[in-house]
Amino acid sequence: MTSFTLTHWSLLLLHGLMSVALLGAVSHQTLGCWQTNSAAARTGFLSRYASAEGAIFANPVVLLFLTTFTLGALIYPEYRLGARYAIEEMRLLGIVGLFELKEHCLALCLGLLPLYVWAWRHPAAQKIRALSTTTLAAVLWFSFLVGHLVNNVRGL
Amino acid sequence: MRLSGPAFAIGFTLCYLLTLVLELPVLGYYPLTGDWSFQDHSAQAGTAMHWYGLIFTALLAGLLASTIGMLPRRPSMPVGNKLEQQLAGLGLVLSWLGMIVCASSLSRYFV
Numbered sequence: 001m002t003s004f005t006l007t008h009w010s011l012l013l014l015h016g017l018m019s020v021a022l023l024g025a026v027s028h029q030t031l032g033c034w035q036t037n038s039a040a041a042r043t044g045f046l047s048r049y050a051s052a053e054g055a056i057f058a059n060p061v062v063l064l065f066l067t068t069f070t071l072g073a074l075i076y077p078e079y080r081l082g083a084r085y086a087i088e089e090m091r092l093l094g095i096v097g098l099f100e101l102k103e104h105c106l107a108l109c110l111g112l113l114p115l116y117v118w119a120w121r122h123p124a125a126q127k128i129r130a131l132s133t134t135t136l137a138a139v140l141w142f143s144f145l146v147g148h149l150v151n152n153v154r155g156l
Numbered sequence: 157m158r159l160s161g162p163a164f165a166i167g168f169t170l171c172y173l174l175t176l177v178l179e180l181p182v183l184g185y186y187p188l189t190g191d192w193s194f195q196d197h198s199a200q201a202g203t204a205m206h207w208y209g210l211i212f213t214a215l216l217a218g219l220l221a222s223t224i225g226m227l228p229r230r231p232s233m234p235v236g237n238k239l240e241q242q243l244a245g246l247g248l249v250l251s252w253l254g255m256i257v258c259a260s261s262l263s264r265y266f267v
Binding site: 110119125 | 211222251
């Protein structure tokens with residue numbers, strides 16, 4: 001195994017681990033945004049999961065998003081030169097399409113990030129906060145699953 | 157200098173989508189040779205990647221929009237005012253529309 005391959009595998013592994021941490025944080029936030037405040041709703045696993053202070057997660061989410069995004073961008077050429085052609089040869093074009101959609105959605109989320117930060121800093125923007133966090137969570141879960149799928153079909 | 161988050165989202169998303177849909181020229185990366193260029197060198201340098209250039213262009217547009225978005229602000233205007241909330245709503249809806257446009261532009265992969 002060359003040091004080049006080892007570096008890319010390490011980056012891919014780190015990219016995956018960071019994305020898990022990011023998903024955890026953003027999932028806590030999303031459930032917290034939609035949680036009702038009644039006492040009856042504050043029992044059970046889901047409500048305890050959602051009861052974490054969402055605002056605390058805002059900066060870590062941004063940091064984790066940017067780190068995971070940068071790591072993904074660093075290993076992206078490896079996918080284009082190796083994995084993508086192999087997947088196309090297998091005629092699994094749907095998977096190539098899903099990966100393309102993932103990269104566009106994540107880029108659009110990068111643009112949404114300052115709006116997300118703005119929403120978490122302003123108490124009046126409750127609805128925007130819930131919607132932007134949910135959008136981020138939905139795209140991140142989708143991207144995680146697609147990335148996992150592509151890696152299972154043909155890793156770096 | 158302060159920047160407007162909602163205006164950034166609008167500028168970024170609009171620029172990203174217009175550049176993508178109209179296929180405007182952006183900085184391309186050629187991973188086989190490691191070159192960057194605005195011109196099409198794919199005949200000599202192989203696979204071209206425009207995603208980095210697309211993001212870079214959209215980031216510049218987002219920064220420009222967020223700077224412009226802060227200009228009409230008076231010192232007495234509270235941060236997170238009604239106008240800013242409407243801009244944030246618009247930015248959010250634009251990003252949803254953007255994802256739908258991207259998905260439909262990739263429909264050739266799914267038929």
